[in-house]
Amino acid sequence: MGQTEIKLGGFGGQGIILAGYIIGKAAALYDKKNATLTQSYGPESRGGACSAKLIVSDEEIDYPEVLYPNVLIVMSKEAYLKFSPALIENGSLLYDDDMVENNIEIDKSVRAYAIPATRMAEDLGKKIVANIIMLGFFAAIMAVVTKRSLEEAIKTSIPKGSEELNLMAFQKGFEYGRKLVKLQSDVKS
Amino acid sequence: MSHDPAIRTGEHFLNGDEACAEGALACGCRFFAGYPITPATEIAETMSRRLPEVGGVYIQMEDELASMNAILGASSAGVKAMTSTSGPGFSLMMENIGLGIMMEIPCVVVNIQRGGPSTGLPTMVGQQDMMQARWGSHGDYEMIALCPWSPQEMFDFAIRAFNLSEKYRIPVLIMADEVVGHMTEKVVIPPKEEIIRLYRKKPQVPSNEYIMYETNGSLVPPMANAGDGYKVITTGLTHNEQGYPDMTAEAHEKLITRLCNKILLNKADIVEVEERELSDAEVVVVAYGSPARSAVLAIKKAREQGIKAGLLRLRTVWPFPEAEILKLAKQAKTIIVPEINKGQIVREIERCAKGNCEVILISKLALIHTPDEILEVIKNRRL
Numbered sequence: 355m356g357q358t359e360i361k362l363g364g365f366g367g368q369g370i371i372l373a374g375y376i377i378g379k380a381a382a383l384y385d386k387k388n389a390t391l392t393q394s395y396g397p398e399s400r401g402g403a404c405s406a407k408l409i410v411s412d413e414e415i416d417y418p419e420v421l422y423p424n425v426l427i428v429m430s431k432e433a434y435l436k437f438s439p440a441l442i443e444n445g446s447l448l449y450d451d452d453m454v455e456n457n458i459e460i461d462k463s464v465r466a467y468a469i470p471a472t473r474m475a476e477d478l479g480k481k482i483v484a485n486i487i488m489l490g491f492f493a494a495i496m497a498v499v500t501k502r503s504l505e506e507a508i509k510t511s512i513p514k515g516s517e518e519l520n521l522m523a524f525q526k527g528f529e530y531g532r533k534l535v536k537l538q539s540d541v542k543s
Numbered sequence: 544m545s546h547d548p549a550i551r552t553g554e555h556f557l558n559g560d561e562a563c564a565e566g567a568l569a570c571g572c573r574f575f576a577g578y579p580i581t582p583a584t585e586i587a588e589t590m591s592r593r594l595p596e597v598g599g600v601y602i603q604m605e606d607e608l609a610s611m612n613a614i615l616g617a618s619s620a621g622v623k624a625m626t627s628t629s630g631p632g633f634s635l636m637m638e639n640i641g642l643g644i645m646m647e648i649p650c651v652v653v654n655i656q657r658g659g660p661s662t663g664l665p666t667m668v669g670q671q672d673m674m675q676a677r678w679g680s681h682g683d684y685e686m687i688a689l690c691p692w693s694p695q696e697m698f699d700f701a702i703r704a705f706n707l708s709e710k711y712r713i714p715v716l717i718m719a720d721e722v723v724g725h726m727t728e729k730v731v732i733p734p735k736e737e738i739i740r741l742y743r744k745k746p747q748v749p750s751n752e753y754i755m756y757e758t759n760g761s762l763v764p765p766m767a768n769a770g771d772g773y774k775v776i777t778t779g780l781t782h783n784e785q786g787y788p789d790m791t792a793e794a795h796e797k798l799i800t801r802l803c804n805k806i807l808l809n810k811a812d813i814v815e816v817e818e819r820e821l822s823d824a825e826v827v828v829v830a831y832g833s834p835a836r837s838a839v840l841a842i843k844k845a846r847e848q849g850i851k852a853g854l855l856r857l858r859t860v861w862p863f864p865e866a867e868i869l870k871l872a873k874q875a876k877t878i879i880v881p882e883i884n885k886g887q888i889v890r891e892i893e894r895c896a897k898g899n900c901e902v903i904l905i906s907k908l909a910l911i912h913t914p915d916e917i918l919e920v921i922k923n924r925r926l
Binding site for chain 1: 558722726837913914
């Protein structure tokens, strides 16, 4: 994959920007690729719709915006409705199905992967790690950055003392993703 | 290698604002006075956290007039000092930037440009203060303004801005934009011994023989620290070499000419441009800041379609790269200028092109140009 363009969306406070930052950091510092992160910035970063845009590339990155993402990660229905039309055909959609709603009509031309990340985070006792569960899920499904680099980036981007919880959340999301991928390939074969 | 907590040698994933603050610290900045404003707030935030760690001082001031005065005061006492702001604050700083120019006090002012006028569009990108950077304070003077296009350059240009300000004793502007300020990329901070850190020329005479603005044939007088026992006399009024007000045409002519010449006669040292694919280019995009990143992709696509397109990126905007533009205008048929304003630097380019080629502005507000928007103009002009 030469260049991957990722869009992440959700509510302010869900750690959407941090999730984008962690993937970018994993790519740029630990996988030695190029990464450029931009973000929609404004009052929405304190509650409303919020998004981060990340380009990961083996080449130099010039134009920094993501117009048509090939990966969309959403943690709210609003973000799904707002950003999914721009997702390219055969693009990957990773979403929190509790937040986006189970019965939503997902476009058949995209590869959709659902995880109840927020509920899983609540089961861990900390709703705020839902974004990290989503990162684990992302690591299991997409080969953009390595799992190891993501773990390194998480460790260096979160408050000291919360490493264990975050890495556990990451692992939960990763395992959920692995099972889902296996299930889907079993269905196909 | 001794550890210096001010220099975070290594690879980091930083936004442009944070990188700018780290560059300032790495160059020896130890005083920041400012008033937080979107989209420059992360510079103040980073400085407020980092300066106390390295023995420096951070002051949040009551406004931007006071911020500018505070950094002039700190620098007069011998400390490298900076402030950061955006449009509304930049307007308030103008008078005291002029004071810094007149008193010849080194310092760095960072403007992360957003949409204006007035409070305008706080969270979205602009390049609408480019002429204000040149002419915003009253009177005649020459200015130094740098335009970074990435977080790495925010770091590098912070160092360069301090070095130029110390060398030429002038407030130096970093005219970045919101996209560059808020974009996060890898930033490499080199080891301390690889970072060039200039410091103002000090007087070589005993304190009682020191004459404040005596140049001895050079264009930049040595600078004593206020408070070190030297006779430091300075004023915003037109002054003689002693620093005393001198209200004559001769004194004014002499002083203002020197203040301009110390920049103009050193353009070779100050002006930096980056050239891409220019050797055979018939259509040239001239850009600075974030739109230059779109232009890179636009000229790449144009080349793929057989169009001889190139890019001249202005890393220094003031003093203006006049000779470089004239040379280009004689070679190219068309110069295209994407700016996030209604047309500012394009006027300088038209002036310097002297009618040798067509000059086209691509004006856009609040967003950076897409590569295709620039490519369209490249393609259409070729016919």
